[in-house]
Each structure stands twice: as structure tokens, then as C-alpha cells.
Amino acid sequence: MLDDSQKIIEDRKAQSVLNLLTEIGEMMITSGSHSARIVRNLERIAKGLGYNCELVLTYTGIVISVHKQNKFKAHTLAKTIKGKGLNFETISEISILSWDVLINKISIHEIKSILRQIKDKKVYSDLQLYALVPFASVALCMLFDGDWLQSILVYFSTLFGYYIRRSMMLKHHNHMVAFYIGATISTLFIHFIGVFFNIKVKEALVVSVLYLIPGAVMINSFIDYLEGYFESGTARLIYSLMLVLMISFGFFTSAMIFDIPVVNTLFLFDFSQVQAHIKEAFEPQGFWIVVSKLIFGGVTSLGFALMFNTPKRALWTVFILGAVGYLIKFMLLTELEMNLILSIFIASSFVGISGMYFAHRTHTPPIIFMIPAVINMIPGLLSYEFMMGMIDWISNDKGQKPQVEEVIQTFSYGISTVFILFALAFGVAFPVVVFKSYSVKGKDLNVLIKKLFIRNNE
Structure with a gap:
């Protein structure tokens, strides 16, 4: 009878560890971590809790098994993961947490409490993001030899496109559609101002959609390939290529609209000389x-x-x-x-x-x-x-x-x-x-x- 009670307690603990590891794995995948880091962190946490851990990772799911000495008595859990995003603060905090579990042997209850804090933590306010993120496009425009007038256009085009894309993703709309609409809005704004004020906007158009490029996903895909996680790497690569395709469609949509002869006659003001003076004065x-x-x-x-x-x-x-x-x-x-x-x-x-x-x-x-x-x-x-x-x-x-x-x-x-x-x-x-x-x-x-x-x- 005592053995049966001990077995029930042990099974419950193993299941708790399994649920905890699955939750952490989901958090890391949806935050944009590459596969090798997820595996290392989960194995570290499992070891700190007294278990061995084996994982199978894809970009849309995770399968975890935990056991002690006997692999035949392993507990296994599979979970589908649909969310996509980037939150490097979460990845960093979980990495720190994994070492804390391994070294200090903190309890499952404490780990769950820390995870709640990580989930609730907001690194930057919405105002900070919308006000400061567009400066990345402004700086890129200057790196590509644009002028300050184009940089101002890029700031607002990025602000509008980034706001729409982020809002749609927070409301869990389709990511592909969100990227397409974001790219379309950003390029439409620059095309319109270029025609309306008769100014050069080539450099502004070059950087108008670069804030949407899924560079982090591409790099993680490459890391997965080098680490041997070919399924996850391929899924990330295909996902990033689809996003790039949506960005291209958005750019194409804007270009087609402003290729219509009627639209090209919207010119009302001539700021070309002003632009030339600005470029000469501040170059x-x-x-x-x-x-x-x-x-x-x-x-x-x-x-x-x-x-x-x-x-x-x-x-x-x-x-x-x-x-x-x-x-x-x-x-x-x-x-x-x-x-x-x-x-x-x-x-x-x-x-x-x-x-x-x-x-x-x-x-x-x-x-x-x-x-x-x-x-x-x-x-x-x-x-x-x-x-x-x-x-x-x-x-x-x-x-x-x-x-x-x-x-x-x-x-x-x-x-x-x-x-x-x-x-x-x-x-x-x-x-x-x-x-x-x-x-x-x-x-x-x-x-x-x-x-x-x-x-x-x-």
C-alpha cells in the first residue's frame, strides 16, 4: 500500500514537471528562440528538478518526455503551438531561471511564480514602441544615403505600418495578412507623398518595408540547420519566405496603384528644390x-x-x-x-x-x-x-x-x-x-x- 501511494505521488510530481517544461517550451518557441537553446534550457530545468528530459521540437509543436533512471517509465506530453512572435526579454529571463533551478534547486511552485512574472512583464510601453521603433527606419534611410526629408517620410510610414501590423498580430489575425497590409500602408504613404510633393523617394522606398523583414526568424532557421534541427529550421525558413512574399506583394500593390496614369497626376506642390537644398546643407x-x-x-x-x-x-x-x-x-x-x-x-x-x-x-x-x-x-x-x-x-x-x-x-x-x-x-x-x-x-x-x-x- 505504501509503495502504491509513493508511486502515485511520484507520478503526480512527474506530471507536474512535464506540464511545467511544456509551458516553458511553448513560451520560448512563441518568443523566437532557436531550437538548441530551448533544448538546453529545458534539459537544465529538468535536471535541476531531478529528472532527465528528452524532446522533439518543431516550429508548431513540442513533444517532451521526462523520466528518472528507467526510460520505460517515462511520462510524455505533446502540444501544438500556434503563436509566433519575438520577445527576447522572455528568452533571457527563462535562461536565467534555468540556471537558478539547476544551481539553487528551487521548487516547482517558485518556478511557476517566476513564470507568471515573466509573462506579465512589459519591457516597453506601447508609446515607447510606437515613438522609438520608427527611428530604426530613419537611421537606415540615412545609411542608404537618403536625405532628412525622406527620413521624415520614413518615420511616419514606419509608424503607420508598424502600428497596423502590431495591432493585427496582438488581435491574433493572420500573420501573413498583417505583414501584407503593413507593407502596403508603408509604401502607399511614401508613394503618395512623393507624387503629391514631387520629391525623390527612392531611398525612402528602399527602407520602407525593412522593419518587416523577418531577419530574426531567418537567422534562427540557419542556426537550427547548423545544429541539426532540420525540421524546425525548414519550417522557420518557409515561414520567413512566406512573410517576405507578403511584403513583396504589399510593395507590388502600392507600385501598381501609383503606376496608374490618373494617380500620377496628383502632383500639387513642387518640393524638389527644397529637397535638393536640404540634402546639400546636411550631407x-x-x-x-x-x-x-x-x-x-x-x-x-x-x-x-x-x-x-x-x-x-x-x-x-x-x-x-x-x-x-x-x-x-x-x-x-x-x-x-x-x-x-x-x-x-x-x-x-x-x-x-x-x-x-x-x-x-x-x-x-x-x-x-x-x-x-x-x-x-x-x-x-x-x-x-x-x-x-x-x-x-x-x-x-x-x-x-x-x-x-x-x-x-x-x-x-x-x-x-x-x-x-x-x-x-x-x-x-x-x-x-x-x-x-x-x-x-x-x-x-x-x-x-x-x-x-x-x-x-x-
């Missing part, structure tokens, strides 16, 4: 070009960090890595005349390796500030030229076939964009995979760097 020269690239590179990364709910303690790291990383890419490209893809790979690798070091300074998983730090190197101009080339083909109402040179050039833009994205993702992902055995609690790069300095000084 940086000499040393200030480098300073502007440094500052705007950091501001772009900060804006995306806010969008991803990056912990406040890590914002200074995001700014430094984003600023220096972009400056490295700029100097390699302009001063050393290095290939664009190689320049971006070297710069993103710097961010990835440096991020491993700064992770131990901010007590934050490195990927949390690596991803926003490299977003400023997204190939916006190349992707814009590729989309415009495709739009020209589709909108050709005279039935004329495009010339061979145009086809080659358009596909060249598209292929270059793909390779740059791979270089960007690989530069960030490779250090994460190589140094995955090191943690913010263990003997990490900090120690290795100190040893290296001591060795060099001897």
Missing part, C-alpha cells in the same frame, strides 16, 4: 561620414532591439555592436574595396564573436543582441532593385518581352540578396554553434581572452 563630408555611419548603424540596431523586446540591460551592447559592425562593413567596402558579400560576412562575424564575449558582461544569451546588431546590414537596395525589376516585367502592358540584359541584371540582384542574407546569418550563427558548450555561467571567452593577454605579455 556629411570627410570624417563626419564615418561618424554618421557609426551613429546611424547603432541607432538602427537599437530600434530593432526595441521591436524585439530586448532586455534594457543589453541595449548598450546592441548599440556598440551595431555601430561598430556596420562601420567595419562600410570601411571594408569603401576603403579596401572589398566584395560586398565578404564585407558583410566579416562584419557579421565580428558581431557574432564579440557577442559571445559581451554575453558574459550583460548576463544575457548572445543571440539576443547579435540579431538586432546585424539587421542594419540587410541588403535593402539590392532587394529593392530586384523587386522593381520583377514589377516592371509584370506591369508591362505592351506585351514586350524584357531584354536579356535586364533579366540577367534583375536575377543578379536577387541572387546577391540571397547570398548576403546567408553571409549575414552564417556570420552570426557560426560563433553561437562553435561556442555553444560555453555558457554565461561557465569558463567562457572571458577567461580565454584573459589567458591570451597574459600569454602575450609574458
